[in-house]
Amino acid sequence: MRLALDHIGHGFLGRPVIEDLSLSLAAGEIAALVGPSGSGKTTILQIAADLIEPLSGRVRRHYRRHAVVFQEPRLLPWMTACDNIAYGLRASGTPLRARREAAERRARDVGLAPEDLAKYPAEMSGGMRQRAAVARALAVDPDVIFFDEPFTAVDVGLKRSLQDLVVAAAQREHFAALFVTHDLAEAARIAHRVIVLSAETLGIGTEIPIATPMAERTDRAVFETVEAWSRDPRLAELFDGDRDGQP
Amino acid sequence: MRILGGLGDVAAWLGRYLWSGWAGLAGLCCVLAAWQVGHEVYGSFILPSPLETLAALVALMQEPAFLAAARETAWRAFAGFGLAVGLGTLAGAVAGYSFAAMRLMRPVVTFILGVPPIAWIVLALIWFGPTGGSAVVTVAVASLPVSFAGALEGVATRDRALDAMARSFGAGWWLRFRTVTLPHLVSYLFPAWTTTAGSAWKVTVMAELLANAGGIGGELAIARSLFDIPRVMAIVVAVVLFALATEYGLIQPVRDRLEAWRKAGQPWGVRP
Ligand SMILES: Nc1ncnc2c1ncn2[C@@H]1O[C@H](COP(=O)(O)OP(=O)(O)OP(=O)(O)O)[C@@H](O)[C@H]1O
Numbered sequence: 314m315r316l317a318l319d320h321i322g323h324g325f326l327g328r329p330v331i332e333d334l335s336l337s338l339a340a341g342e343i344a345a346l347v348g349p350s351g352s353g354k355t356t357i358l359q360i361a362a363d364l365i366e367p368l369s370g371r372v373r374r375h376y377r378r379h380a381v382v383f384q385e386p387r388l389l390p391w392m393t394a395c396d397n398i399a400y401g402l403r404a405s406g407t408p409l410r411a412r413r414e415a416a417e418r419r420a421r422d423v424g425l426a427p428e429d430l431a432k433y434p435a436e437m438s439g440g441m442r443q444r445a446a447v448a449r450a451l452a453v454d455p456d457v458i459f460f461d462e463p464f465t466a467v468d469v470g471l472k473r474s475l476q477d478l479v480v481a482a483a484q485r486e487h488f489a490a491l492f493v494t495h496d497l498a499e500a501a502r503i504a505h506r507v508i509v510l511s512a513e514t515l516g517i518g519t520e521i522p523i524a525t526p527m528a529e530r531t532d533r534a535v536f537e538t539v540e541a542w543s544r545d546p547r548l549a550e551l552f553d554g555d556r557d558g559q560p
Numbered sequence: 561m562r563i564l565g566g567l568g569d570v571a572a573w574l575g576r577y578l579w580s581g582w583a584g585l586a587g588l589c590c591v592l593a594a595w596q597v598g599h600e601v602y603g604s605f606i607l608p609s610p611l612e613t614l615a616a617l618v619a620l621m622q623e624p625a626f627l628a629a630a631r632e633t634a635w636r637a638f639a640g641f642g643l644a645v646g647l648g649t650l651a652g653a654v655a656g657y658s659f660a661a662m663r664l665m666r667p668v669v670t671f672i673l674g675v676p677p678i679a680w681i682v683l684a685l686i687w688f689g690p691t692g693g694s695a696v697v698t699v700a701v702a703s704l705p706v707s708f709a710g711a712l713e714g715v716a717t718r719d720r721a722l723d724a725m726a727r728s729f730g731a732g733w734w735l736r737f738r739t740v741t742l743p744h745l746v747s748y749l750f751p752a753w754t755t756t757a758g759s760a761w762k763v764t765v766m767a768e769l770l771a772n773a774g775g776i777g778g779e780l781a782i783a784r785s786l787f788d789i790p791r792v793m794a795i796v797v798a799v800v801l802f803a804l805a806t807e808y809g810l811i812q813p814v815r816d817r818l819e820a821w822r823k824a825g826q827p828w829g830v831r832p
């Protein structure tokens with residue numbers, strides 16, 4: 314077990330967002346966190362990644378280091394792709410040469426060309442930026458990676474290749490991942506387990522394991538999984554457009 | 561290969577820099593023409609011609625006494641600039657990080673900003689006597705609010721999302737300050753520094769003149785008492801030239817170097 318959230322409660326300005334939530338993440342496991350908008354997915358991820366303190370409960374971490382891939386690339390505009398990818402290593406005090414080498418290797422892993430490394434974020438396409446953000450996370454050799462809807466802003470083809478890249482990297486390097494998404498097809502493609510948040514109970518509604526091996530997750534299999542979910546009463550809240558308080 | 565590439569970069573930069581100089585030169589010629597007209601209307605005693613002034617300027621630049629005075633003034637302006645920028649930036653950055661500090665310091669700075677520089681000179685004269693120190697203190701105090709406001713604004717508008725990213729990688733506050741806040745802050749500081757550099761020269765000369773503390777201000781006072789109008793004009797032009805040299809020879813090149821990444825996003829900034 315890499316990460317455990319025990320009885321976490323949090324809220325903003327006196328309004329509770331999550332109550333008494335517990336979840337855990339096993340080594341090498343990819344868990345997708347889905348839920349309606351505003352159900353607290355980003356909040357849980359930030360608590361897990363130690364970016365905010367929960368109001369109650371505690372977080373147990375059994376790993377050396379983690380990395381976060383945010384919804385926006387969050388690259389530093391004044392640094393080249395190479396320095397951006399190496400940023401996490403710089404924070405941990407890795408010497409310059411080793412940093413450069415790791416950045417070059419990771420850029421290759423995510424499909425960035427060597428000449429792209431000298432570019433500033435303003436000179437890169439949106440897809441290249443998100444690739445660089447993934448490379449930056451992989452570069453620190455993390456045991457756990459937190460993804461917060463990282464591929465919502467990229468087109469379908471690129472989304473597919475970035476998802477494949479994450480799955481391949483996870484299998485190769487055995488990191489665990491908590492992957493927030495609102496795209497059930499994405500969850501069906503990359504996750505071992507889907508954690509469904511409920512806006513009504515302010516916690517986990519249900520958990521659904523996906524047994525299909527990664528190698529067998531063809532477009533057809535993914536489609537059928539999502540099809541089956543759409544008839545699943547436990548997931549009704551996700552498919553129901555007119556919830557309370559939502560237009 | 562690398563060295564050649566570097567030379568190419570420098571040449572391109574120099575080219576752009578000189579090219580932007582042409583526009584400035586055209587404006588300058590208009591000013592000179594208007595000056596000549598004024599001279600022909602009012603005569604040499606009120607307004608010496610640009611050529612007379614140039615001759616006086618050339619003579620001035622060969623006087624060891626004036627050069628010594630200019631060095632003195634430059635040193636004072638520089639010390640005042642350093643104090644204003646150092647203290648102002650530091651206090652502004654602290655205020656930007658801490659809401660309480662901002663609430664505490666803002667009224668003080670607003671007050672300082674409201675006091676005219678001439679009043680500071682009078683106060684400095686009373687406190688420090690007619691020495692170079694009064695000029696330095698006047699520059700420092702009068703210019704401090706600009707740097708303070710720039711640093712405050714820069715730190716307060718830093719990108720918190722980038723800061724969270726840096727924290728997620730375990731970056732300590734010093735690294736975060738250098739890599740996330742500072743590059744953003746710099747774009748707020750440079751306008752403040754440009755203003756401060758310009759007013760450092762002006763205020764120093766003014767303080768020297770009033771305090772009778774030597775330097776260019778002292779030279780100006782002497783020329784005025786001798787009714788040597790071309791010399792007065794030449795000194796004025798010299799001060800303007802020094803201020804311009806400080807800005808374009810010192811501050812802008814540093815800025816261009818530090819903000820090279822901005823060029824990257826502009827269509828004409830596509831690099832080879
Ligand atoms: N910094 C904050 N201050 C005040 N309220 C906040 C803050 N961050 C989040 N909230 C509130 O907490 C609730 C949960 O937000 P959160 O961002 O975790 O939702 P989410 O599940 O990630 O939604 P989405 O799918 O739209 O990204 C929302 O109602 C939001 O308004």
Ligand SMILES: [Mg+2]
Pocket residue numbers: 354355356
């Ligand atoms: Mg969110």
